[in-house]
Amino acid sequence: xxxxxxxxxxxxxxxxxxxxxxxEMATDPSVLVxxxxxxxxxxxxxxxxxxxxxxxxxxxxxxxxxxxxxxxxAVGLAASGMKPVVELMFVDFFGVCMxxxxxxxxxxxxxxxxxxxxxxxxxxxxxxGYGDAGQHSQCLYATFGHLPGMKVVIPSNxxxxxxxxxxxxxxxxxxxxxxxxxxxxxGWLGTVKGSITDVPEDDYIVPIGxxxxxxxxxxxxIVSLGAGVHQGLDAAKALAADGVKAEVIDLISIxxxxxxxIRASVAKTGRLLVIDDDYLSYGIGAEVIASxxxxxxxxxxxxxxxxxxxxxxxxxxxxxxxxxxxxxxxLLGEAKLIMETNA
Amino acid sequence: xxxxxxxxxxxxxxxTAVIGSWLYSDGDVVQAGxxxxxxxxxxxxxxxxxxxxxxxxxxxxxxxxxxxxxxxxRIS
Numbered sequence: 042x043x044x045x046x047x048x049x050x051x052x053x054x055x056x057x058x059x060x061x062x063x064x065e066m067a068t069d070p071s072v073l074v075x076x077x078x079x080x081x082x083x084x085x086x087x088x089x090x091x092x093x094x095x096x097x098x099x100x101x102x103x104x105x106x107x108x109x110x111x112x113x114x115a116v117g118l119a120a121s122g123m124k125p126v127v128e129l130m131f132v133d134f135f136g137v138c139m140x141x142x143x144x145x146x147x148x149x150x151x152x153x154x155x156x157x158x159x160x161x162x163x164x165x166x167x168x169x170g171y172g173d174a175g176q177h178s179q180c181l182y183a184t185f186g187h188l189p190g191m192k193v194v195i196p197s198n199x200x201x202x203x204x205x206x207x208x209x210x211x212x213x214x215x216x217x218x219x220x221x222x223x224x225x226x227x228g229w230l231g232t233v234k235g236s237i238t239d240v241p242e243d244d245y246i247v248p249i250g251x252x253x254x255x256x257x258x259x260x261x262x263i264v265s266l267g268a269g270v271h272q273g274l275d276a277a278k279a280l281a282a283d284g285v286k287a288e289v290i291d292l293i294s295i296x297x298x299x300x301x302x303i304r305a306s307v308a309k310t311g312r313l314l315v316i317d318d319d320y321l322s323y324g325i326g327a328e329v330i331a332s333x334x335x336x337x338x339x340x341x342x343x344x345x346x347x348x349x350x351x352x353x354x355x356x357x358x359x360x361x362x363x364x365x366x367x368x369x370x371x372l373l374g375e376a377k378l379i380m381e382t383n384a
Numbered sequence: 385x386x387x388x389x390x391x392x393x394x395x396x397x398x399x400t401a402v403i404g405s406w407l408y409s410d411g412d413v414v415q416a417g418x419x420x421x422x423x424x425x426x427x428x429x430x431x432x433x434x435x436x437x438x439x440x441x442x443x444x445x446x447x448x449x450x451x452x453x454x455x456x457x458r459i460s
Binding site for chain 1: 412419
């Protein structure tokens with residue numbers, strides 16, 4: 042028998058988020074958590090499990106069902122020196138609290154000439170695939186990424202989730218921390234295996250604004266984020282069997298977008314495919330592709346392509362929803378077309 | 385060799401329990417007390433911890449129905 046491998050501690054994203062928040066609350070008394078069902082229940086997506094028992098109801102607060110009230114309150118708390126972490130249970134609910142987010146939080150630092158910051162984290166679930174219909178399944182990456190003054194991040198695995206959460210809480214400006222339901226580690230939603238990773242118990246940061254090359258290759262660049270990263274990795278594995286070396290980039294950060302890492306990869310491969318599960322038009326794919334096409338130094342071997350959610354509200358029926366959702370198979374088909382386009 | 389048993393007495397016998405997910409792969413080294421799997425009962429989840437340190441041998445697949453007290457794997 043070979044020597045035993047080092048012992049890992051594998052946890053899902055939800056646990057990694059809760060651990061990061063707990064660690065920061067233990068060292069920084071100005072950190073507090075608010076949201077619907079985040080205290081007693083520990084968050085419907087498990088993001089705050091155990092925090093109420095450790096820190097008590099003063100710092101871990103269940104709120105009434107009014108995002109307008111508690112997210113507005115968080116902006117005020119942040120202005121007065123606290124570091125609130127608030128949960129918008131589904132990103133789809135942003136409508137009633139968007140004024141507090143993009144007119145107040147995002148602009149606080151700018152409007153005060155840098156004198157008043159807004160160190161708040163808004164964590165929110167994104168994504169569908171489990172038949173929860175058009176008001177509980179959207180991603181809205183581009184909606185938030187489009188508005189200046191906020192950082193917007195989404196982890197694809199538990200290691201990044203913990204480091205990103207610690208970075209987000211310590212950031213002096215508002216950070217929208219999106220997490221994908223298909224990666225949370227909540228059994229009833231199904232969990233993509235690759236998102237459950239070894240997570241150090243120590244304190245560490247995953248810097249906001251840096252993308253990661255999660256698989257190296259020289260023929261094609263696949264760019265994605267969140268759950269799409271795992272579809273990209275699956276497709277890259279299948280492509281390798283055909284002799285195509287695909288590089289996979291995990292954006293991690295929607296805003297700011299790490300254009301350099303994308304361009305450096307496409308400079309090497311000359312081919313680009315973007316996959317995400319937000320609506321297609323004006324989306325992540327459009328922004329990534331534009332960032333590459335704008336670069337005069339880059340020579341492309343094939344027109345860049347994107348796969349995203351079609352511009353329709355999310356259907357309820359699972360059959361219809363899965364028909365329109367991006368997946369590794371669609372990615373693979375598109376990747377093969379790009380490779381055939383070779384001049 | 386230590387058997388990994390599904391917890392008993394945490395849910396009604398009439399409820400259906402399934403393995404939600406294994407957090408480790410077959411053959412991984414695990415430490416005693418680490419959460420190694422999640423048991424889903426209706427929409428609640430229960431953590432299954434490693435009864436010993438060693439190499440994990442998964443016996444019951446994800447999504448498969450399990451009963452309280454059932455052996456779902458071993459640690460060697």
